[in-house]
Amino acid sequence: MKKENSAPTMKDVAREAGVALGTVSKVVNGLPVGDSYKARVEEAIKKLNYQVNSYAQGLKANKTYTVALLIPNTRDPFFGLLAFHINLALLKRKYRMLLLCTDSDSAQEQEYITMAQQNKVDGIIGLTYNPNLIIEENTPFVSIDRSLGSKIPCVACDNFAGGQLAAEKLSDLGCKKVAFLRVGSSLNNEPNKRKAGFENGCLSRSLEYEMKIINDGESFEQFVDFLKEHMKDGRLEFDGIFCVTDGLAHFTYNQLLALGLRVPEDVQLIGFDGTRYFGTSEYICSTIVQPVPEMAEMCVELLLQESMTTKPPLVCLPVTYAYGGTTLEPKFEE
């Protein structure tokens, strides 16, 4: 039974509407749900007089100067770099950072969000692939790379522009027929836009292209088969390849060598992320560089900015191209 005088919670709304908690979460955070569900939730909110703002107010009064970072791991170089810069951005502002690597246990993510809601942390920055997160309205949360609803700011690099830039670069470097290799995600995340950007770039340059897309969790061997199918008389039909990540570009590089091809002389290769050897040394491949320090700063700014009443739902920060040995060398200063 609900205690007297206590404000209604999202759980109460779910019970009243006869829907799952996740559905209420989606409605209050502006994510799409079926019309009939939406109507039931809105009716329940009205009936119970559910106050979506109560938490944010409570948090202001009771600061912990602690922020939680949810990230799959710090072993992957992109995640490790991101965690480092978010840590620096928080420390600069005298905030402490709790790290929760979620590779092992996605239930822990939900625990951390609950902790934020109980004011044990001032907010959360999350790069999460968990499709079932429940986030109370106005829990201070900034998402990286994936939109969790129109009311939760999402910070990403400009993935569309990055895909387009890759196509334009390959065209500028003399490629006539290119391929895009991608590991797709069923989640509606920002990196998926690399594909649309790449297609757009190819079309604008009248550059012929093919795509090979596999799903998350499927074997990279499908890419090997794709490459083999496009070999003719010891030559590859493509003279340029854009891979959706540097990790995939590195894998592809090894496959191309195994097929007896030279990189970049026979095939030019561009990855995405800006991964460097040992974090600070040269680029592992020619790549579209994500502006990680700027993304980290933006996450922290948006999270801690209390006076901002309307936060931007999506912030895309500019990417750059970097030469990393797998494309022809630039002839001029660029």
Next chain:
Amino acid sequence: MKKENSAPTMKDVAREAGVALGTVSKVVNGLPVGDSYKARVEEAIKKLNYQVNSYAQGLKANKTYTVALLIPNTRDPFFGLLAFHINLALLKRKYRMLLLCTDSDSAQEQEYITMAQQNKVDGIIGLTYNPNLIIEENTPFVSIDRSLGSKIPCVACDNFAGGQLAAEKLSDLGCKKVAFLRVGSSLNNEPNKRKAGFENGCLSRSLEYEMKIINDGESFEQFVDFLKEHMKDGRLEFDGIFCVTDGLAHFTYNQLLALGLRVPEDVQLIGFDGTRYFGTSEYICSTIVQPVPEMAEMCVELLLQESMTTKPPLVCLPVTYAYGGTTLEPKFEE
């Protein structure tokens, strides 16, 4: 003025003895200091009846289930991997982890140690190069790779055995004259033992060797000069090289190629750490692998084990050799 009834602190001891706080810290933690300093500190401790155990007792009664990790950054692959596994080991035990990347600001390290002493965290795991850390007696602290005194457990891989294994491997793989390239540290840290282990291995196999050692912060160009000085008629005088880290091995690999040498046909190359492409893919070079998950578990075990009255001052965990393309391929199962 000291308040009545409050227990004497390390600061009081320093004032009484007329020495710096760091000196008192060294004495209570069993680090070497000059005899006269030691005598003065011990006299002051006796006179003030300074109780070195007070903190540890306080901590037991007032748990936060939070541990701080001090680490230079999570951008370097070894640090990123270590942070990830320490995070997993703590989460498994329902502890939260504060991350403090200290690359930017070593003063922050001291702040975190003070926080631990004020019971805001239950303990600290630290991989630190700060030579002036002040750690109160019995602050729960586990150090990685560097001894901070006989009363603070230090966890490392078996660096001596790793150096020896590298020499033995190069010998087994047919090398006749080898080189050791090292970036030395003035701190008395565990990775320094790689050198002694390597020399020992060379001597036991009657393997001829030379060493090139530069100091932290000096330019890697000195290694390039060293290699050039040992070129004769387009051949290098060494047929094997052991580098103190994978990062240096990667650098050296590129230099050898630039000199027109083939790796591993002309020169075999072994690094140290066990760095993999993208954290989980293949090894970047043939390498001595640090047992990072086991090191992380050991750090957490030693930190949280309260019933253990005498903690081991140094724990060295076994290393292994891994083939990573820069040595001749193993002919048999090893």
